[in-house]
Amino acid sequence: MPEVVEVSDTTFEEVVLRSERPVLVDYWADWCAPCRQIAPVIAELAAEHGDKVTFATLDTSANPLTPAERQVLGLPTLQVYVGGELVKQLQGAKTKAQLLRTLQEYL
Numbered sequence: 001m002p003e004v005v006e007v008s009d010t011t012f013e014e015v016v017l018r019s020e021r022p023v024l025v026d027y028w029a030d031w032c033a034p035c036r037q038i039a040p041v042i043a044e045l046a047a048e049h050g051d052k053v054t055f056a057t058l059d060t061s062a063n064p065l066t067p068a069e070r071q072v073l074g075l076p077t078l079q080v081y082v083g084g085e086l087v088k089q090l091q092g093a094k095t096k097a098q099l100l101r102t103l104q105e106y107l
């Protein structure tokens with residue numbers, strides 16, 4: 001069963017930008033209540049669709065460079081990358097149905 005991959009400032013390029021599959025990145029922090037709410041939804045999606053899309057999380061408290069470079073201004077922020085390019089961005093906690101709609105063309 002595919003799992004959510006943890007990325008950092010040092011692994012972001014390798015895991016996200018060089019991925020051959022679409023990647024959904026969940027930017028979060030431990031002090032962010034909506035981030036904690038969405039985490040189980042991301043894990044569920046990874047279990048169901050991890051064969052088509054890579055699901056990744058990035059702890060913004062421990063890795064401040066990537067969020068700054070990627071213009072992440074609020075948490076949680078979800079970004080979808082395809083071929084190393086940002087193609088979609090969502091802010092705030094989303095339901096599983098909303099995330100499935102966002103990812104539909106990649107599933």
